[in-house]
Amino acid sequence: MGIETIYSEILMEHANSSHNKHHLAEASHTQRGVNPSCGDEIELELRIREGRIEDAAFIGSGCAISQASASIMIDLIKGKTVEEARKLADTFTGMIKNEIKDEKELDQLEDALALKDISHMPARVKCAVLGWHTLEKVVQD
Amino acid sequence: MSNQYRNDFPLLRQGEGTEPLIYLDNAATSQKPESVLRVMEEYYRKYNANPHRGLYEISVKATEQYEQARRVTAEFINAKEEAEIIFTRNTTESLNLIAYSYGRSNLKEGDEILIPISEHHSNLLPWQQLAKEKGVILKYLYLDQKGALKEEELKEKLTKKTRILALAYVSNVLGTIYPVKDIIQKAHQVGAVVVLDCAQSIPHLPLDVQELEADFAVFSGHKMLGPMGIGVLYGKRELLEQMPPFLTGGEMIDYVGEQEASFAPLPQKFEAGTPNVGGAIGLMEAINYIKQVGYGQIAALEEELTAYALEGLKEIPHLTIYGEKAFTKNRCGVISFNLEGVHPHDTASILDADGVCIRAGHHCAQPLMRYLGLAASCRLSLYFYNTQEDIDALITSLKKVRRLLGLGN
Ligand SMILES: Cc1ncc(COP(=O)(O)O)c(C=O)c1O
Ligand SMILES: [Zn+2]
Numbered sequence: 001m002g003i004e005t006i007y008s009e010i011l012m013e014h015a016n017s018s019h020n021k022h023h024l025a026e027a028s029h030t031q032r033g034v035n036p037s038c039g040d041e042i043e044l045e046l047r048i049r050e051g052r053i054e055d056a057a058f059i060g061s062g063c064a065i066s067q068a069s070a071s072i073m074i075d076l077i078k079g080k081t082v083e084e085a086r087k088l089a090d091t092f093t094g095m096i097k098n099e100i101k102d103e104k105e106l107d108q109l110e111d112a113l114a115l116k117d118i119s120h121m122p123a124r125v126k127c128a129v130l131g132w133h134t135l136e137k138v139v140q141d
Numbered sequence: 142m143s144n145q146y147r148n149d150f151p152l153l154r155q156g157e158g159t160e161p162l163i164y165l166d167n168a169a170t171s172q173k174p175e176s177v178l179r180v181m182e183e184y185y186r187k188y189n190a191n192p193h194r195g196l197y198e199i200s201v202k203a204t205e206q207y208e209q210a211r212r213v214t215a216e217f218i219n220a221k222e223e224a225e226i227i228f229t230r231n232t233t234e235s236l237n238l239i240a241y242s243y244g245r246s247n248l249k250e251g252d253e254i255l256i257p258i259s260e261h262h263s264n265l266l267p268w269q270q271l272a273k274e275k276g277v278i279l280k281y282l283y284l285d286q287k288g289a290l291k292e293e294e295l296k297e298k299l300t301k302k303t304r305i306l307a308l309a310y311v312s313n314v315l316g317t318i319y320p321v322k323d324i325i326q327k328a329h330q331v332g333a334v335v336v337l338d339c340a341q342s343i344p345h346l347p348l349d350v351q352e353l354e355a356d357f358a359v360f361s362g363h364k365m366l367g368p369m370g371i372g373v374l375y376g377k378r379e380l381l382e383q384m385p386p387f388l389t390g391g392e393m394i395d396y397v398g399e400q401e402a403s404f405a406p407l408p409q410k411f412e413a414g415t416p417n418v419g420g421a422i423g424l425m426e427a428i429n430y431i432k433q434v435g436y437g438q439i440a441a442l443e444e445e446l447t448a449y450a451l452e453g454l455k456e457i458p459h460l461t462i463y464g465e466k467a468f469t470k471n472r473c474g475v476i477s478f479n480l481e482g483v484h485p486h487d488t489a490s491i492l493d494a495d496g497v498c499i500r501a502g503h504h505c506a507q508p509l510m511r512y513l514g515l516a517a518s519c520r521l522s523l524y525f526y527n528t529q530e531d532i533d534a535l536i537t538s539l540k541k542v543r544r545l546l547g548l549g550n
Contacts, residue, residue, distance in 0.1 A: 003490060003491055003493075004494075007491070007545050037486075037502070038486045038502070039503070039516045039517055061516075062484060063486045064483075064484060064487045064546055065487065123490070124490060127486070
């Protein structure tokens with residue numbers, strides 16, 4: 001029942017809700033990300049002050065998995081330091097690539113845990129990591 | 142309704158009863174009958190050898206079978222002679238060969254190439270790149286609501302300047318069957334050379350290159366029950382003769398000196414390097430299989446299935462079919478559609494969980510998708526071994542999609 005879990009209510013709430021999907025006033029960083037396989041597109045906007053992500057939002061279009069994953073990510077990184085966000089991104093990609101053996105380590109991903117089964121759907125991995133890869137581009141420099 | 146051919150296809154049999162595989166992505170590639178697998182295995186087990194080279198028995202047999210495959214292919218599409226059949230890897234390579242060899246030596250600045258907007262990237266990019274390099278103008282024919290070409294536009298854009306008209310016999314996105322005989326005649330009236338992409342037609346419709354008077358015709362083995370890695374380029378002898386080689390190297394020469402070489406006659410001139418003997422043998426058997434079933438029977442089965450699928454899809458709320466929505470003689474069993482509010486990749490993933498294989502995306506036809514105002518679509522594509530049960534499974538699965546995504550029904 002992997003698919004039902006993935007498209008479970010949490011995911012749909014995020015995909016269909018607009019609470020993170022808008023432009024950000026006074027964004028300090030804007031980053032575009034695309035997934036050519038689905039044509040998924042997002043533009044991630046962050047307001048970073050003194051090493052902390054004060055606020056985040058995105059606009060974009062694409063499949064439910066890419067849009068939900070980006071929205072869940074934003075809930076997770078708001079208020080975190082850049083360093084913490086980077087670690088979360090590592091953990092998320094580790095989960096999707098099936099590289100993390102210690103289940104406890106994944107707890108910090110909270111709602112994003114709903115995407116765990118994407119690791120068994122290679123065709124959709126790029127959708128799930130789109131938001132996180134876009135975030136990495138910002139926090140890496 | 143069961144299907145008498147289904148049992149010939151081992152892949153379709155697996156999981157029968159418990160987790161059946163509903164394969165509806167035949168436009169991407171077809172499944173292979175037992176007989177094709179068997180002749181290929183036999184080749185590798187019993188007489189695998191480099192053709193045209195060895196002076197020993199198995200090499201002679203490999204050569205014979207490879208050349209027999211050429212004869213069978215020539216006869217299948219009614220080529221005048223077998224030397225007009227060049228084996229390539231696939232449709233894409235055949236089209237590139239024409240664009241590089243014929244295109245680069247025959248077209249000059251200001252000449253025009255004409256193609257429909259619905260072409261697969263493989264029948265678009267070779268011309269686009271040739272146009273860029275040579276200062277040639279690439280013009281497009283646009284489609285009407287039903288995916289058909291417009292006569293008026295063809296009349297207007299097909300002129301004395303048109304040197305090449307390249308088009309698919311059947312669209313891989315909309316399933317439209319184009320009236321190619323008529324189009325080829327019109328092209329010849331202005332002196333244009335016609336390249337016919339038969340990748341999507343030859344699995345379903347007979348091809349008679351002499352009757353159509355096609356200058357070039359190309360297709361892939363893997364979409365017509367054969368293996369991947371073998372493709373066909375047909376060209377009229379007088380055109381192939383005057384074309385320079387595409388790839389150079391072993392097998393395609395007569396004499397090689399330090400500074401010059403002379404090339405082998407057709408068809409070897411265009412077959413550099415060790416060819417795909419196993420693939421050609423598989424293709425030959427695929428042709429035999431299609432001949433045994435018969436194009437008439439293939440059409441009869443597919444027409445029934447296509448009509449049934451179109452009916453079923455029409456009953457699903459919030460579903461849009463692109464191109465020709467009704468069953469007519471001008472369409473094949475390739476059907477593109479979308480569910481409102483759902484990205485095609487989500488639809489395909491949800492169907493996949495039920496064992497239903499369809500394609501979702503731009504179908505290697507981005508200019509067409511843009512012209513239709515779509516980012517992507519779902520596509521189902523039938524073959525004669527599909528059944529009404531396959532379509533029922535698709536419909537049941539499709540009906541779940543919007544509910545699963547929290548969009549009602
Ligand atoms: C109309 C058409 N042309 C060309 C191609 C390319 O075929 P291949 O990938 O076998 O070269 C395809 C296959 O998808 C097709 O549908
Ligand atoms: Zn996606």
